[in-house]
Amino acid sequence: MSKPTRISVNSRAGALVDRLIADCERLRVIPSKGSRGETLIDAGAAAKGGLDAGLLLAEICLGGLGTVxxxxxxxxxxxxxHLTVRTSDPVIACLGSQYAGWSLAHGDFFALGSGPGRALACKEPLFHDLGYRDEADRATLVLEGDLPPPVEIVDKVAEDCGVAPDHLTFIYAPTRSLAGNVxxxxxxxxxxxxxxxxxKFPLANVLDGVASAPMSPPHPDFITAMGRTNDAIIYGGFAHLFVTGPAAEARDLAAALPSTNSRDHGRPFAEIFKAFDFDFYKIDPMLFSPAVALVTAVDSGETFRAGRVSQDLLDASFG
Structure with missing residues (x-):
């Protein structure tokens, strides 16, 4: 793994966390302190949260490297x-920070950790491919759920990230909430x-990226809410990537990216999830993609497009 770069996703996200806390009343989030001194921010469980809280939460997930x-x-x-995301460092912002890839479990508690703290712990094999490891004295993780982590998880994350527990922040919001949905x-x-x-497209060849998806309406039922957020991306999302390298590789990437390539494409996600006995691993992984992909080969100036929006499926999902 390469040495730490000068870009620290935890330091950059930390400045946004400070904004979230300072403006907690307007953003309708509830900050508190846990038993180890860790900062806990409820953005949508007991707290009302909202769209503005969700936008700031999304930028925290991106490690302060993107705009939403x-x-x-x-x-x-x-x-x-539509929610529009752009970043000039998409690989680190999206894969090194935003991706929900850190599995955290203790007793009855389970959550996938998202956000910049992942880049301090580097517990996922993905970081070997990224060649990135953060270095910072504070860490932030975002959890999709109704509850803060138990003390055992706090201790584990602090140790794995190499920071003191009182330099840890956990932000949590369920998908059914406005902020969580956003x-x-x-x-x-x-x-x-x-x-x-x-x-297996070379990540080093991805220069820049912008993407958008319709803001799905939240729903109090978890499966319905989760289905809607997936459908927003699968059936209504657009992604435009700017890459270096041969135009033929850019063309092939555009053709392979959209969700329309999946055998499971064609039904609202909640229906698909139920049909596979609520097991994500039985669903064709090719489904988890934006509906439409554009890839620009910056060396030749050519842009390649593939995929299609499915308005009828969005209507069926969103209600």
């Missing part, structure tokens, strides 16, 4: 507001980058 905005999009009249849909670019990695 909510903008109108006239191409989908039934669902006219931060999940804002993974549209990360989903594209994860597929790029799975397709």
């Amino acid at each position: 905005t909510l903008t109108p999009y006239l191409g989908m009249p039934n669902w006219p507001f 931060q999940v849909v804002a993974r549209v670019l990360e989903v594209a980058l994860h597929k790029v990695h799975e397709l």
Whole structure:
């Protein structure tokens, strides 16, 4: 693994965490301290949270290396507001920080850790491919769920990240909440980058990226809420990547990226999930992609497109 770079996703995200705490009343989040001195921020469980909290939470997940905005999009009249994500360092922002890849479990507690703390612990094989390891004296993790982590998880994360427990921040929000819903849909670019990695396209050739997906309405039922956030990306997401290298490789990447290549494409995600007995690992992994991919080969100036939006499936999912 290469030596630490000068970019610290935890330091950059830490500045955004400080903003979240300082503006907690307006953003309707609840900060508190845990038994080890760790900072806990409820962004959507007992707290009401909201769209603004979700946008800031998404940028924290990106390690302070990306911008997330909510903008109108006239191409989908039934669902006219899209979350747009852009970053000039998509590999580190999306795969090195935002990706929910750190499995944290103790007793009845289970959560996937997302955010910059992953790049301090580097517990996932993915970091060997990224060649990136952060170096910072504070760490932040984001958890999709209703509960803060138990003390055993706090101790484990502090040890694995190499920071004192009172320099740890855990932000949690369930998918059914407004903030949780926003931060999940804002993974549209990360989903594209994860597929790029799975397709074994050279990550070093990915220069820049921008992506968008319709803001799905939240739902109090977990399966429905989770299905809607997946459908926003799978059936309504756009991703545009800018890459170096031969144009033929860019063309092949664009053709392989969209969710339309999956055998499971064609039904709302909640239906697919139920059909496979609520087992993610039985679902075709090719499904987890944006609906439409654009790849620009910057060396030749050519852009390649593939995939399609499925408005009818978005309508069926969103209600």
